[in-house]
Amino acid sequence: MASHRRPKQPSRARVTVLTTAAAAAVAISAQAANAAPSEKPSKDEVKAKVDKLYEEAEQATEKYNGAKEKQGKLQKGISTIQDNVARGQEELNELRDGLGSMASAQYRSGGIDPSLQLFLSADPDDYLDKASTLDQLSGQQVEALEDIQDKQRELAQQRAEATEKLKDLASTREELGKKKEEVQGKLAEAQKLLNSLTAAEKAAIAAEEERASRDAGERVDLGESVPASGRAAAAFAAAQSKLGSPYVYGASGPSSFDCSGLTSWAYAQAGVGIPRTSEAQANYGTRIYSQSDLQVGDLVFFFNDLHHVGLYAGNGQIIHAPRTGTVVRYESMGTIGGPFMFGVRV
Incomplete structure (x- = not known):
């Protein structure tokens, strides 16, 4: 004979929890149904927000303009320095070539002791004239070396200045990019607000701007x-x-x-x-x-x-x-x- 068991009943605690949850869900649904829908901003409210965004965009624009102007000045300054360095390097090369020519001339004259050169010379008077020229060349070499050192210091200073300006240019370009993004972000936000308006509201704002510009151009008393x-x-x-x-x-x-x-x-x-x-x-x-x-x-x-x-x-x-x-x-x-x-x- 089949056994018939009575189904297990849920506990009183579980029934209470389920009942409470169901009641809460019903209450939330009722609140959502009765809540007033969010009101869409009026045309005037949107226009006021857009005008504020345009003002903020103009503030960022002036910062952008400043960074752009600074960038132009830095680029011009760097170009000038680089031109000066190139010319200075050419001058330095010429000085070095001149010094090398002097050294070669001395080497070709031989490294013999001057007193022995005089003893072996077929024309002592001619040798003495040449010896005087060699002394003069030695003085020119000293002067050439000093010129080379001065030019090297000048080039090193100019290259250091160019390096600093290039660093400044890099940071200015970064600032320029940030300001451009800020301006574009403000303008995009303003456009998004304008896009939320109806076609009639957009047309009304456009008409107001057109009328303001027309009146300012035709009816102003200066x-x-x-x-x-x-x-x-x-x-x-x-x-x-x-x-x-x-x-x-x-x-x-x-x-x-x-x-x-x-x-x-x-x-x-x-x-x-x-x-x-x-x-x-x-x-x-x-x-x-x-x-x-x-x-x-x-x-x-x-x-x-x-x-x-x-x-x-x-x-x-x-x-x-x-x-x-x-x-x-x-x-x-x-x-x-x-x-x-x-x-x-x-």
Whole structure:
């Protein structure tokens, strides 16, 4: 007869654990269902974040420009030193050849004792003339040796200087690469935010930028301000000729610009070489701290770290290359996004 056993019942403790876990799972599901979905940032919020990223990108751009300018100067300096070393080596070789010729001439005269040479000479007077020449050659040899030593020291110093500059160049190139990556990272992050917008929102932002540039180009009132000087007038006229040119980080003309690229290019057209970066330009001329004292063509600087610069246009307006996504345009000093620090009269 078959045996019928009663199924083993789960323990009371196990039932309690399972029940508790199931209840927790139900509660979590309920909370997830009832939780408010994450809200998508509005167009204005995205634009504010993008503008902030563009400002940070411009800060990094000025550091990039500084490293790039330093790289150019180092490369030029190294090239000059290397040319000098090459010429110095040629001079050293010539000195050595000259010394070798003197030594060969002495050797060919024979290493005989001078008194014996005089005794054996068929023409004592002729020998005495030659002996005098040999003494003179010996003096020239001493001078040649001193020249060779001086040239060797000079070449060693130049080679050491070139070595140090090459090390500096390597670190500058590394810094340049990092700043470039930082700028590109900021711009990529900004683009990602813009891509999160709808087509209509993107079009609205683009329309706002286009309207701002158009209004700045067509409706700006520059008042009756006069240029600070003839070169300032020429620089301002050059900048005006580039209204509508796109902002591109690291660009200094003639078809695209960043902020300090525009100002340095404009003054170059006036025959004045000013530094490439905004920070360096801030130390180039005479500072003007009162906005009311500014004149057309003065450089104007914004933000505490001076990472933005433009040219004063009159009536509280500047002409500048604002940021990525914009063009060279007029803009009120009160809408730059950072405080006016001072002007510089070149």
